[in-house]
Amino acid sequence: MRFKAALIDLSGTLHIDGQAIPGAVAALERLRAAQLPCRFVTNTTKDTVDSLVMTLQTLGFGISKDEVVFSSLSATRQLLKQRDLRPLLLLDRRALPEFDDVPQHDPNAVVVGLAREAFNYDSLNRHASMLLTLQSAFRLLHAQPAAPLIAIHRGRVFAEASGLSLGPGPFVTALEVAAGRTAQVVGKPAPTFFAAALDHLGVASEHAVMIGDDVRDDVQGAQAAGLAGVLVQTGKYQLGDEGFGAPAASAPDATVPDFAAAVDWLLSQ
Template sequence: MIRGVLLDMAGVLYDGEQAIEGSAEAVRRLHDAGFPIRVITNSTRKPRRLLLRRLAKLGFDIDAEQLFTPASAARARLVKKDHAAQLLIHPDLAEDFDDIPTGKEVQAVVVGDAAEYFTYDAMNAAFRALMDGAELLALANNRCFRDAGGALSIDVGAYVAALEYASGTSASVLGKPAQAFFETALASMQVPAADAVMIGDDAEADVAGALTAGIGTAGLVRTGKYRDGDEARVTPKPSFIASDLSEAVDWILNRKDRKE
């Protein structure tokens, strides 16, 4: 039985500055059917505040408690450990780490999608901190994403891999497909993993990642970064494939009370 829904954001709800046709209505249909919803995103270029503003502007009824970001997970981890951090992130994201100390006694390097700020000097400074014993925290590990212009762009995963290779350090990934990230969102809904469904456009991080983490069902939508044949390139395979979120919600609502 499906009792809760996890949704990816970019590529599922919207592309660039436009909501994907029917997606806002699809979210409303889930609300009307009584499903708790959590949006779990690997977006690491914009702060939580601006992500929520964008969702509202595009017509999505998503509040702060329903949005889970890797930056929030990283901040909580750093605060719990009382760690100072070196941030290799986009300046726009810095406000999500306002209360995190930085300085010479760095215990963690936090890497997000820094875009044009992935300079040699910035990467080398992160490398040196890792060589001095700092842990490597990757806000995400995605290979690519669909940018505002509509083309695929290289994502943070390549830079994380470079730092891992250079330093001999393994990164702790805080966004999808990390099991803890899915589990945190599920716990906030009080929904067991087996009774949840994940909908995403990334066959690797969203779909295979969710199924590997114990999510009962994961559907792949042919929007956003999806490319023909993505479903055949991952294991586990998607539970179902839909043309877009609206069709995925049809699939969910048709199984609302079905025990499988």
């Protein structure tokens, strides 16, 4: 087999808004039967690893925490601790437990993820340190020129059962423009994110493949990091995504209808 490991996106690739994509559970079992090491990678900014694993198990995927799900939240937590940063967190309240052991008093950094309650001017710290506004983040960045702006990811959209919804990317851009700051992106498509995920598997990037529904963050991000990239036409996929970026070098290594077809392609290599 050409590949020695697979990185697999979650939302939009294995499931959408609490529903497993048809054929995905069986396809993952086929991949396991082929004894190909897998790592599940996600840019989620609202779910801890424990809650992700629980959701996937409920949907029928035989995934354990030990296997591991590598998320942009956990990567951000590692970064904050390594740099001794005290974050002001603009996150969904469900993600906050991921940062329980990270000091947050007298913040000297801003971390932005998907936080619907925080992304409006009517949300006035209803829960003190839990729900913070974009205005709070801007004022911190303005007052502390050295404070880093950290984006858990800057995805433009994400898929829900009702359709595509606005992701955190536009809000990250708003803070960049207002504060005159460039955000550090932690999750996909940052090359360091893919490298960290593969490091746990002990596999070089040229022997790995990324399967996902986002042509920019999943596929082109992986390709820029040296992996092959497979685009599935589920989740946030839009007609013509496979041609995004024009040059042939940026085209997906394969574009397939869904995760089951991606596994078919992978096992044929």
